[in-house]
Amino acid sequence: MNIHIKNGRLIDPKNGIDAQQDVYIVDRRIAAIGKAPPGFVAGQVIEASGSIVMPGLMDVAARLREPGYEYKATLESEMIAAVAGGITSLACPPDTDPPLDEPGLVEMLKRRARSLNQARVFPIGALTYGLKGVELTEMNELTEAGCKAFSQADAPLTDTRVLLRAMQYAATFGYRVWLRPQDSFLAKNGVAHDGEVATRLGLPSIPVIAETIALSTALQLARETGVILHICRVSSAAAVDMIRSAKREGLKVSCDISINHVHLTEMDIGYFDANCHLAPPLRSQRDKAGLRAGLLDGTIDAICSNHSPVDDDAKQLPFAEAEAGATGLELLLPLVLKWAEQERVPLLDALAHITIKPAQLLGQKMGHLSVGAHADICVFDPKTSWKIEPAALKSQGKNTPFNGYEMQGRVRYTLLDGQIVYQST
């Protein structure tokens, strides 16, 4: 069906467009921008005046919890949440049960996702079998099955030689390695940033050096092997500085940050709010400032939801025993808008962090609205105010540190491949 998105403000970071332009969709693809293509007859018109029309969001870290953790969330529930948040593509980390370490699992996940026909799923394969950090997975087979990168998720890889071999092997074939740097000895049993709050509350802590020491190792190995390295969920100002230098040096390194860390600090833990038990931990005010500076100067490429739905039983526990993680798919866009407003970042720049930049990290020619591209589109009203109420979230995970926050900006339509997969009521 041909769709005409009319009178909206089109923002397409890749093509540098921020203007009132209509979008014409023919045969699931963008047929024209601005002027209707010859002979165009709309089967449906989306009136978008007052709304922003942008490429569908790409989220580089969303745990769908399948296979293995269906009691936390299912593909069905989380895909509905994704499109309700304007997300049309998401990468899922391999820490499922079993982990995504063999092609059959990856194919099944892709098939299940495709049959739901909501958001596109890009699996990140396990770097080592069972994420145990000992044996390399069959990266070629996994790539054929659909993996876009290889990662340990949050599982430790303590043997540096295994990491070297993994990077060498990945570099041989041009595969991407995604790592969340954390020295597992320094982080052992830790649940909060090693700083003022953890000291006051008596919480076992994770120091910044747990991140920077592991990051230093990863960067040196990347220099040695020439691998395409992506650093996941940077949490500290010091790590941003190191990545900035590495980029200047010319290493093929990129990084992302979770939206939680854009807005929150250790102070938000308050009196042991387990919703603020996250991995990596929320760090100091100074770290938050450093992370935001990294976003502004382009050191940090993507902002992700780090969506990690946790079931209520696993959260309703004393802080340290509660499982780390927060829901995020439906909050990513409004929280990015909030950050952009706070820092006076033009939307054209701000939205790049959730569209074209994540697409590049996944090696996908997506995340934009060029003529000929798949019509993955998000239409949102930037003026609608709403309050975050966990019960109203579509994700099965209701746990969020942003409970009760006032948001501005709400998704009206999400289109995947030229079809409306979400429409607000």
Added chain:
Amino acid sequence: MNNPQLNKNGELQHLLSTEGLPLPILRDILDKAASFVDISDGLDIRNVPLLKGKSVFNVFFENSTRTRTTFEIAAKRLSADVVNLNIGSSSTSKGETLLDTVDNLCAMHADMFVVRHSQSGAAHFIARHVAPEIHVINAGDGRHAHPTQALLDMYTIRHYKKEFHNLRVAIVGDVLHSRVARSQIHALTTLGVPEIRVIAPKTLLPTMVENLGVQVYHDMSQGLRDVDVILMLRLQNERMQGAALPSAQEYFKYYGLTEEKLACAKPDAIVMHPGPMNRGIEIESSVADGKHSVILPQVTFGIAVRMAVMSMLSGARV
């Protein structure tokens, strides 16, 4: 952020931490405790029927003999019915969640919970979930807080030193893992003690401890110079096995309280310890039993302070 310890009238609803405990309430607790100590006999504690008909549940997820016993005595002297539960050895090992355990105890019509748990924040967590007529007393949560211990320490200091505003107090030992030290520091700062020192090797001090309002010393003789009060901390046995300390002997040599080191303090300094003591590791026997030691009076005062806390909580309006 609402102070989870106070009700809407600003009265004490739960005792979870000495942090954020308003000075007037802190003083009230000490004054009330004094009223339970029979002045004529010096250290005798009176019996009163303030909690008659109330049920106090001692819910200990972590083992303790001394603290549980003093809470039990305190509750009985207030004429409460006391139930002791060592959950560490029952429900949770059968897979029951903490909330289920708490709900079950509420269904048994508890009026007050005295909770000890190995996790920091456990008492806050329970306080958030109980009905408004139920009071929670934190009897120690992880490394976070042990407010009644700190309050009895404050009572003891006031008993011997009368005032707080002219004191120099040193806390010695494993501050990193100590809920007692954290609670002491907050109580001392609230009461206006101008100089609080912590003395320990770097491995036993938490990051940015100075931000709690203390001065850091690594040398015991320097740290003890001219102090009025010495608060010793217990060194947990497991700390002597990991990488925090090389050996008990070496610890005693540098951080154990001996007669010689005690001589650096003021001549009338008092020595305190929350117990149970490791003689010959953190404190020399001759000091523990010597004329500066007020370790046994601390235990006695602990009963009066716990009576004061319980009676204040039961007096709070719902």
